[in-house]
Every structure is written in structure tokens, then in C-alpha cells.
Amino acid sequence: xxxxxxxxxxxxxxxxxxxxxxxxxxxxxxxxxxxxxxxxxxxxxxxxxxxxxxxxxxxxxxxxxxxxxxxxxxxxxxxxxxxxxxxxxxxxxxxxxxxxxx
Numbered sequence: 001x002x003x004x005x006x007x008x009x010x011x012x013x014x015x016x017x018x019x020x021x022x023x024x025x026x027x028x029x030x031x032x033x034x035x036x037x038x039x040x041x042x043x044x045x046x047x048x049x050x051x052x053x054x055x056x057x058x059x060x061x062x063x064x065x066x067x068x069x070x071x072x073x074x075x076x077x078x079x080x081x082x083x084x085x086x087x088x089x090x091x092x093x094x095x096x097x098x099x100x101x102x
Contacts, residue, residue, distance in 0.1 A: 014022075030038055 027035065
């Protein structure tokens with residue numbers, strides 16, 4: 001991973017005076033009472049972010065390890081459309097001479 005090396009490189013370029021100035025400015029902006037609350041919130045946010053990242057990585061790994069299901073890969077078979085029976089398929093009605101006389 002390259003990211004941790006980059007973050008450490010930034011702190012190597014800062015001297016003790018620059019770090020003191022940054023801490024002093026943060027103390028002035030937020031005040032002594034807000035700093036613990038701010039740090040607590042940042043800690044919770046980092047913990048939640050790491051948890052979500054870990055879950056996504058586990059989901060991806062488990063999806064890659066699963067064997068593909070052949071039934072899921074096949075497209076569903078189309079259902080036959082409902083059609084009206086044609087006149088040739090319908091049963092013919094017979095008329096008898098007895099029915100016509102009535």
C-alpha cells in the first residue's frame with residue numbers, strides 16, 4: 001500500500017515549529033472544550049469507515065470464491081403468449097334436423 005508511506009512523508013517534512021503552530025491554531029479555532037469531542041467524533045468516523053471497507057472487501061472475496069450457479073446464468077425461458085383458439089381448433093356445433101324443426 002502506498003497511502004501510509006505518503007502520509008508519513010508529509011510529517012517528515014514538518015518540523016517541530018510547524019506542528020506547534022498547527023496545534024495552536026486548532027486549539028484557537030475549536031477551543032479546549034471542543035477538542036476531546038471533536039477527536040471522539042473523528043475516531044468513531046474512522047472506525048465506521050474501516051468497518052464498512054472491511055465488509056465490502058469480504059463481500060468481494062466471497063463473491064469471487066463462489067462457484068457460479070448454472071441456473072442463474074441461463075436467461076429465463078419466455079412464457080408462451082396467451083392466444084385465442086382459432087375457429088379451426090374450436091369444436092364445431094352440429095345442427096340436427098330435429099333442432100332445426102323446433
